[in-house]
Amino acid sequence: MSLTCKAFLLAVCIAFASAHPSGSNHSPYNGQIAGSNVAQQIFLGRFISTPTPDQLSIEKGAVLVSSADGKGFIEAVAWNVTDPAAAITALGATSGTTVVTADDDSFFFPGFIGIGPKDLDDGHIHAPQYPNLGLFAGTLLDWLQAYTFPMESSLDPFARAQAVYSHVIEKTLSYGTTSAAYYATVDVPATNLLADLAFAKGQRAYIGRTCMDNQQYNPEYFRDESPEDAINKTLATIQHIQGIDPSGELVAPIITPRFAPAVTNESMTLLGNLARQMNLRIQTHIDENVGEVKLVAEMYPEQSTYAGVYDAHGLLTNRTILGHGIHMTDTEIALVAARGAGVAHCPTSNSALGSGICHVRKLIDAGVKVGLGTDAAGGYSANILEVVRQAFLVSRLLSFQEGQNSSLSVPVAESLYLGTMGGARLTGMEGRLGGFAPGMLWDVQEIKLGDWEYEAVDIFGWENWHDRVNKWVWNGDDRNVNRVWVGGRLVHQK
Amino acid sequence: MSLTCKAFLLAVCIAFASAHPSGSNHSPYNGQIAGSNVAQQIFLGRFISTPTPDQLSIEKGAVLVSSADGKGFIEAVAWNVTDPAAAITALGATSGTTVVTADDDSFFFPGFIGIGPKDLDDGHIHAPQYPNLGLFAGTLLDWLQAYTFPMESSLDPFARAQAVYSHVIEKTLSYGTTSAAYYATVDVPATNLLADLAFAKGQRAYIGRTCMDNQQYNPEYFRDESPEDAINKTLATIQHIQGIDPSGELVAPIITPRFAPAVTNESMTLLGNLARQMNLRIQTHIDENVGEVKLVAEMYPEQSTYAGVYDAHGLLTNRTILGHGIHMTDTEIALVAARGAGVAHCPTSNSALGSGICHVRKLIDAGVKVGLGTDAAGGYSANILEVVRQAFLVSRLLSFQEGQNSSLSVPVAESLYLGTMGGARLTGMEGRLGGFAPGMLWDVQEIKLGDWEYEAVDIFGWENWHDRVNKWVWNGDDRNVNRVWVGGRLVHQK
Numbered sequence: 001m002s003l004t005c006k007a008f009l010l011a012v013c014i015a016f017a018s019a020h021p022s023g024s025n026h027s028p029y030n031g032q033i034a035g036s037n038v039a040q041q042i043f044l045g046r047f048i049s050t051p052t053p054d055q056l057s058i059e060k061g062a063v064l065v066s067s068a069d070g071k072g073f074i075e076a077v078a079w080n081v082t083d084p085a086a087a088i089t090a091l092g093a094t095s096g097t098t099v100v101t102a103d104d105d106s107f108f109f110p111g112f113i114g115i116g117p118k119d120l121d122d123g124h125i126h127a128p129q130y131p132n133l134g135l136f137a138g139t140l141l142d143w144l145q146a147y148t149f150p151m152e153s154s155l156d157p158f159a160r161a162q163a164v165y166s167h168v169i170e171k172t173l174s175y176g177t178t179s180a181a182y183y184a185t186v187d188v189p190a191t192n193l194l195a196d197l198a199f200a201k202g203q204r205a206y207i208g209r210t211c212m213d214n215q216q217y218n219p220e221y222f223r224d225e226s227p228e229d230a231i232n233k234t235l236a237t238i239q240h241i242q243g244i245d246p247s248g249e250l251v252a253p254i255i256t257p258r259f260a261p262a263v264t265n266e267s268m269t270l271l272g273n274l275a276r277q278m279n280l281r282i283q284t285h286i287d288e289n290v291g292e293v294k295l296v297a298e299m300y301p302e303q304s305t306y307a308g309v310y311d312a313h314g315l316l317t318n319r320t321i322l323g324h325g326i327h328m329t330d331t332e333i334a335l336v337a338a339r340g341a342g343v344a345h346c347p348t349s350n351s352a353l354g355s356g357i358c359h360v361r362k363l364i365d366a367g368v369k370v371g372l373g374t375d376a377a378g379g380y381s382a383n384i385l386e387v388v389r390q391a392f393l394v395s396r397l398l399s400f401q402e403g404q405n406s407s408l409s410v411p412v413a414e415s416l417y418l419g420t421m422g423g424a425r426l427t428g429m430e431g432r433l434g435g436f437a438p439g440m441l442w443d444v445q446e447i448k449l450g451d452w453e454y455e456a457v458d459i460f461g462w463e464n465w466h467d468r469v470n471k472w473v474w475n476g477d478d479r480n481v482n483r484v485w486v487g488g489r490l491v492h493q494k
Numbered sequence: 495m496s497l498t499c500k501a502f503l504l505a506v507c508i509a510f511a512s513a514h515p516s517g518s519n520h521s522p523y524n525g526q527i528a529g530s531n532v533a534q535q536i537f538l539g540r541f542i543s544t545p546t547p548d549q550l551s552i553e554k555g556a557v558l559v560s561s562a563d564g565k566g567f568i569e570a571v572a573w574n575v576t577d578p579a580a581a582i583t584a585l586g587a588t589s590g591t592t593v594v595t596a597d598d599d600s601f602f603f604p605g606f607i608g609i610g611p612k613d614l615d616d617g618h619i620h621a622p623q624y625p626n627l628g629l630f631a632g633t634l635l636d637w638l639q640a641y642t643f644p645m646e647s648s649l650d651p652f653a654r655a656q657a658v659y660s661h662v663i664e665k666t667l668s669y670g671t672t673s674a675a676y677y678a679t680v681d682v683p684a685t686n687l688l689a690d691l692a693f694a695k696g697q698r699a700y701i702g703r704t705c706m707d708n709q710q711y712n713p714e715y716f717r718d719e720s721p722e723d724a725i726n727k728t729l730a731t732i733q734h735i736q737g738i739d740p741s742g743e744l745v746a747p748i749i750t751p752r753f754a755p756a757v758t759n760e761s762m763t764l765l766g767n768l769a770r771q772m773n774l775r776i777q778t779h780i781d782e783n784v785g786e787v788k789l790v791a792e793m794y795p796e797q798s799t800y801a802g803v804y805d806a807h808g809l810l811t812n813r814t815i816l817g818h819g820i821h822m823t824d825t826e827i828a829l830v831a832a833r834g835a836g837v838a839h840c841p842t843s844n845s846a847l848g849s850g851i852c853h854v855r856k857l858i859d860a861g862v863k864v865g866l867g868t869d870a871a872g873g874y875s876a877n878i879l880e881v882v883r884q885a886f887l888v889s890r891l892l893s894f895q896e897g898q899n900s901s902l903s904v905p906v907a908e909s910l911y912l913g914t915m916g917g918a919r920l921t922g923m924e925g926r927l928g929g930f931a932p933g934m935l936w937d938v939q940e941i942k943l944g945d946w947e948y949e950a951v952d953i954f955g956w957e958n959w960h961d962r963v964n965k966w967v968w969n970g971d972d973r974n975v976n977r978v979w980v981g982g983r984l985v986h987q988k
Binding site: 171 | 625627657658661665784845846847848849850851874875883884886887888890891893894895898900903950952954956957965968969971972
């Protein structure tokens with residue numbers, strides 16, 4: 001395809017999209033976030049976070065959160081206060097300000113994966129695959145054919161999709177995931193529905209319509225018919241999503257070519273142009289499986305690496321999130337770092353599908369941003385806490401394999417960092433998500449460890465808080481997630 | 495030490511033990527199992543099991559369980575009956591026989607790890623380490639010093655031990671673990687208490703007092719003072735345990751040298767003799783960590799392998815359960831297979847401590863019996879279902895590493911087999927535990943998948959039962975374990 005032809009195609013696409021301002025007429029939400037925000041709130045109790053990869057910060061005190069601008073930022077912090085009256089005084093709040101207290105067996109922790117008012121990522125999660133959690137068949141390429149494509153194609157928008165998408169958002173919120181980047185399907189109304197639901201339920205979400213226009217690779221029942229078709233449909237979802245949330249604070253579109261084999265040369269170029277022109281985030285997969293790497297090398301013999309294929313099409317930017325990145329060469333890592341792109345580390349999926357172990361330390365040392373992704377349903381769980389655990393475990397195996405090199409380990413605190421601050425960095429939300437500093441958004445989960453007789457985590461009472469956090473990481477589940485806020489709004493309560 | 499001296503020492507030990515018939519006067523249970531058995535019960539519903547490593551059997555029907563002999567065996571099975579009246583008729587039971595029904599969203603599954611009326615193992619679980627679940631420090635040898643020994647030494651028998659041991663038994667029962675082999679501590683009263691509690695709560699349990707008489711290796715505050723001390727104390731717990739359950743059906747002693755570096759040449763010989771003379775099971779660790787393997791080689795230069803050390807002391811028998819077995823050489827594997835010993839595969843621990851990946855397929859192909867162990871708190875979870883998951887995951891990584899050799903994978907069904915039938919084989923309980931055939935004990939968990947809105951497992955309603963089992967394996971937890979029976983006795987109800 002010539003450059004002229006490409007430019008023409010893009011013009012057609014944009015014209016089409018302008019004439020179809022919404023890809024769906026089914027949104028019941030009319031641009032309003034359900035529920036109300038409280039103008040000012042104080043949160044009082046124990047605050048635990050990972051300001052740096054090697055630091056588990058444990059503080060007691062209070063923070064003042066203002067939602068006056070609709071965003072729910074931390075206005076002020078006062079450590080070492082322990083009662084509501086002192087907190088109100090120390091924070092300079094007006095008397096009568098609501099004080100939300102975490103009990104002494106509880107703590108506030110940054111919401112998992114960090115996504116911002118403008119844009120975000122939690123790594124990535126294939127929303128329409130959610131019903132397939134725990135179902136595998138062979139390795140990646142087999143699994144796509146056996147489970148993923150049939151499931152995704154079965155999601156007609158307003159029956160099954162409504163049930164599944166509602167559930168995946170509610171469930172991930174119940175896991176403390178305040179931000180998520182979703183791969184939806186090729187279907188426009190279903191993708192728009194996912195955006196509507198995330199917006200209504202108050203989860204920060206990047207919503208990507210999955211582009212799949214390679215007629216040779218993709219199944220006939222589940223693909224875009226042409227590059228034009230792919231771009232038109234992508235534009236339709238972008239306009240819908242920007243229609244329900246013009247600020248891009250809560251939900252925003254993300255350009256989503258599934259992965260190089262599933263898309264054509266033409267659509268990749270058009271998607272790259274679109275991302276650049278509209279300043280959009282991009283998400284795709286890279287170097288997940290050795291068969292996939294070989295296939296991409298055969299399809300793009302003119303490129304020396306897989307990352308080079310995306311780069312040649314304008315898809316490798318400082319707003320790009322690459323899923324997996326297991327088999328990246330040093331050259332590739334350097335290119336990804338130079339472009340400012342990041343990798344969503346997906347160890348649950350990588351182990352379940354037998355794809356290999358991502359060398360996270362090497363990526364970090366090379367300057368690549370790293371966050372965590374569930375890759376559900378390639379990963380068997382939609383819970384980032386499970387990904388935190390597996391990031392530690394596979395790093396320990398890698399350390400052993402590489403001559404017992406313990407510097408390759410990703411300790412618990414660093415794994416939590418990847419699931420919070422790492423996600424924020426991955427999406428350009430550094431400084432806005434992942435911690436408790438003034439100016440940061442109140443995207444927070446309250447973790448309750450409670451009575452060991454009835455909970456997932458066994459707390460006997462003699463443990464210090466460092467040990468309690470470790471116990472939570474290793475055996476915690478949604479039963480420990482007591483409340484979840486996004487932008488100061490309570491979006492989940494146990 | 496000369497042979498004559500050894501023989502003398504053993505005679506002394508046995509004489510001592512005879513004069514002290516119980517190591518503890520604190521048992522409140524007087525040899526009675528709390529609760530009552532029902533003489534005959536019918537279980538009606540869906541029965542899922544793994545009769546062979548590659549088969550997930552899914553049947554509907556009914557089984558007749560008799561507890562007339564106090565053991566709770568399956569007397570008869572009738573597949574394809576679906577209502578109580580038909581079940582009573584088909585099973586030839588008297589009218590009015592109690593029928594326990596699993597709802598249509600539930601199924602009966604063999605209790606995890608399988609341990610029998612005479613003796614057993616679930617792999618192994620370090621009961622006194624339980625409060626340390628989720629706490630790690632470095633690799634094996636560091637971790638023992640930093641966490642394990644201080645914790646174990648802190649368990650004075652009737653305060654902390656009562657709380658911890660009660661909890662670990664109740665919690666593992668709530669996970670569907672009907673049989674467990676426990677490493678207790680060096681302390682006699684605490685070990686006896688663990689046996690008392692397992693007996694009272696109705697869990698099949700091998701209870702091992704941990705022998706640690708190497709004065710150079712073990713901390714001063716937590717060791718046996720001499721080989722004599724180790725044997726005397728071991729005999730005291732054996733007599734206590736055999737006192738509360740003379741049949742050995744529910745609880746039984748197991749000879750437990752912690753691992754080769756922690757015990758002396760002398761105590762190993764004495765323990766081997768004791769196991770032979772009293773026909774006792776043996777449990778210990780082997781080839782968990784490369785540093786440990788090196789240490790053993792230095793300590794026993796006359797032996798060519800680690801397994802050879804145990805073999806030379808009479809500790810490698812067809813009643814021996816070896817924890818871990820990661821770094822076994824082919825020679826060692828052949829020796830273990832020849833002796834009929836088995837390996838408790840502990841992947842959660844092996845990954846958490848960075849010990850490596852056990853080559854399960856190689857062990858199985860060589861004829862070594864393999865079951866699963868949580869190795870809690872080396873493993874972060876006391877739930878065998880988590881071990882089932884990790885057995886699959888690490889096998890997938892191993893398959894990838896060894897040239898994408900998929901034959902090395904341990905699929906979900908085989909992993910479940912290891913957690914049930916494998917445990918039965920490991921402990922010589924083959925044919926008595928792990929399935930639903932006539933003659934087998936009714937050690938069973940009822941799994942309820944329930945409503946996806948409120949449960950750990952997301953069941954949307956369209957899944958077939960094969961897929962439901964996979965979903966349970968990957969996301970199930972104690973919330974799905976509705977009821978648990980051991981020997982026909984209901985020992986846990988949600």
